[in-house]
Amino acid sequence: MAGPVHIEADVVVLGTGPAGMAAVSAAVAAGVEVVAVEAMPHIGGNAVWSTGYLAFVGSDMQAEQGIVDSEETFVADARAMVEAAEDQFGVECDEDLVRLFARESAETYRLLTERGVRFSRFIPRPKQHTVDRMAAVEDTWMLGRAFVPDFERATTLYGTLADRLVTEDGRVTGVRAHSADSADTEYLLTARRGVVLATGGYQSNPELRRRYQPGFVARAPYLGIDTCRGTGHLLGQAVGGDLMNMTFVPPLVIVSSSVVEDAIAVNEAGERFHDEAGPYEERVERLHAQPGRRAWYVVDDVVAREKEGLIGQMPEPPVQAATLAELAALIGVPAEALQATVDRWNAFLDTDATVDPDHGRVVLPPGRRRCATGPFTAVPMVEGVNFCCGGFRVTRDMQVVDVFGAAIPGLFAAGDCVGGLNPVSDLGGIHICGGLTLGRVAGRAAARGADDRSDHGTVLHAGMPSMLDTRIELVHLDPSATRA
Numbered sequence: 001m002a003g004p005v006h007i008e009a010d011v012v013v014l015g016t017g018p019a020g021m022a023a024v025s026a027a028v029a030a031g032v033e034v035v036a037v038e039a040m041p042h043i044g045g046n047a048v049w050s051t052g053y054l055a056f057v058g059s060d061m062q063a064e065q066g067i068v069d070s071e072e073t074f075v076a077d078a079r080a081m082v083e084a085a086e087d088q089f090g091v092e093c094d095e096d097l098v099r100l101f102a103r104e105s106a107e108t109y110r111l112l113t114e115r116g117v118r119f120s121r122f123i124p125r126p127k128q129h130t131v132d133r134m135a136a137v138e139d140t141w142m143l144g145r146a147f148v149p150d151f152e153r154a155t156t157l158y159g160t161l162a163d164r165l166v167t168e169d170g171r172v173t174g175v176r177a178h179s180a181d182s183a184d185t186e187y188l189l190t191a192r193r194g195v196v197l198a199t200g201g202y203q204s205n206p207e208l209r210r211r212y213q214p215g216f217v218a219r220a221p222y223l224g225i226d227t228c229r230g231t232g233h234l235l236g237q238a239v240g241g242d243l244m245n246m247t248f249v250p251p252l253v254i255v256s257s258s259v260v261e262d263a264i265a266v267n268e269a270g271e272r273f274h275d276e277a278g279p280y281e282e283r284v285e286r287l288h289a290q291p292g293r294r295a296w297y298v299v300d301d302v303v304a305r306e307k308e309g310l311i312g313q314m315p316e317p318p319v320q321a322a323t324l325a326e327l328a329a330l331i332g333v334p335a336e337a338l339q340a341t342v343d344r345w346n347a348f349l350d351t352d353a354t355v356d357p358d359h360g361r362v363v364l365p366p367g368r369r370r371c372a373t374g375p376f377t378a379v380p381m382v383e384g385v386n387f388c389c390g391g392f393r394v395t396r397d398m399q400v401v402d403v404f405g406a407a408i409p410g411l412f413a414a415g416d417c418v419g420g421l422n423p424v425s426d427l428g429g430i431h432i433c434g435g436l437t438l439g440r441v442a443g444r445a446a447a448r449g450a451d452d453r454s455d456h457g458t459v460l461h462a463g464m465p466s467m468l469d470t471r472i473e474l475v476h477l478d479p480s481a482t483r484a
């Protein structure tokens with residue numbers, strides 16, 4: 001067999017989801033040669049299949065609507081989120097990274113809108129974002145299309161899997177890769193300035209999830225692209241990268257937020273039991289509290305037709321019936337109760353009230369449209385995962401840090417390959433905008449060859465203690481106690 005195809009560039013970017021697209025874009029803009037490696041046949045990663053909610057801090061869209069936002073407001077929201085999750089997941093948040101995101105995200109909004117991405121409205125989430133800052137993209141494929149001109153100026157190997165990093169004297173100098181359909185075509189990619197890990201998370205790799213999660217949680221279904229197998233995490237780990245928050249794969253009810261906008265959820269009693277659009281963790285807790293953990297999203301025919309694709313992606317198949325009474329019989333809930341629940345919801349939508357009096361819900365159907373046109377559809381609520389939060393510790397240049405706090409020369413990371421920002425992901429809209437925003441920082445830094453060039457092993461990353469510096473309070477050991 002012939003040897004690997006050798007390609008040389010200044011920057012090599014692995015993965016082309018939001019983080020990779022932004023890294024490619026920034027590196028190309030800096031005027032350097034870029035090679036991107038993508039397992040799939042197109043750019044966009046999970047973002048183009050997602051709901052498309054993006055959180056921006058201090059965006060032009062906020063200013064146009066008179067909404068006042070700031071880095072400090074965002075940091076306060078982020079702190080509240082981390083405090084709520086800390087005990088459950090042992091979460092560690094990198095506040096410097098949260099601040100960097102807050103400062104740079106308005107620029108992301110500007111760049112996207114200049115490139116034709118349109119946002120239709122803010123999605124209110126007052127329990128998470130204390131001001132309106134999470135915007136819904138009109139069409140998620142716009143996010144991919146916005147970066148096509150950058151990819152025309154780079155070399156992209158589609159259908160290709162990165163499988164090893166190449167190092168020389170402790171510096172990452174390249175990548176080995178092979179074609180995804182067979183291992184016949186191998187590549188050796190030399191990176192003169194830097195490699196950016198942007199391969200997304202490890203949520204579609206059950207083996208890797210089992211290392212960090214109890215088995216029954218690791219087996220929970222996943223909705224999303226199946227190439228997020230933690231390759232970047234393993235590649236970086238193999239050269240000493242320090243991972244954080246790896247156990248944090250937040251459980252959620254698998255449903256598109258776009259479906260949630262229109263749906264109500266009912267339990268076996270045919271009654272609503274929570275704020276359907278509330279924090280992800282709260283939704284899971286409320287589902288667990290229902291008898292048999294059984295509940296269904298209910299929508300009418302207008303919504304079922306409009307969101308057929310999103311409903312079809314849910315883990316359990318939908319059931320449909322001409323009337324609410326027949327639907328109730330199909331799913332085994334009392335017909336009068338289901339009718340009364342839908343009537344009460346519709347009566348609320350007919351008013352001007354902005355907050356649902358029963359569960360405090362503020363995310364309402366577009367145009368306050370009622371659940372009124374048969375046939376009616378019910379889809380079982382199933383717990384699973386969409387994304388994970390663990391990844392590398394990084395410097396403010398998004399350079400990967402090793403377990404002793406030293407930046408690894410030549411290696412950068414962004415998006416779901418980074419662990420410090422994602423613990424605040426329950427705010428909503430953080431993963432995509434975080435990838436786009438910090439991916440831009442990573443691409444810029446890699447193009448500059450901006451790594452700390454001090455000797456490998458020097459502690460370069462101020463404020464982030466080496467694992468060796470940590471201490472736990474010891475209970476005094478009394479040798480006499482062991483003699484008996």
Ligand SMILES: Cc1cc2nc3c(=O)[nH]c(=O)nc-3n(C[C@H](O)[C@H](O)[C@H](O)COP(=O)(O)OP(=O)(O)OC[C@H]3O[C@@H](n4cnc5c(N)ncnc54)[C@H](O)[C@@H]3O)c2cc1C
Pocket residue numbers: 014015016017018019020037038039040043044045046047049050051052053054160161162163198199200201223224225227228229231232386387414415416417428429430431432433435
């Ligand atoms: C259904 C769904 C809805 C979501 N909704 C939202 C939302 O509304 N807002 C939000 O902020 N987040 C949302 N998310 C999460 C969000 O889409 C991801 O967290 C985000 O896209 C991560 O960006 P990324 O660039 O790090 O990785 P990804 O978007 O996951 O992209 C990673 C890319 O790397 C490629 N890749 C992986 N391994 C290799 C390899 N070895 N070699 C080459 N290429 C490789 C993959 O094919 C992929 O293209 C949603 C996720 C899902 C599944």
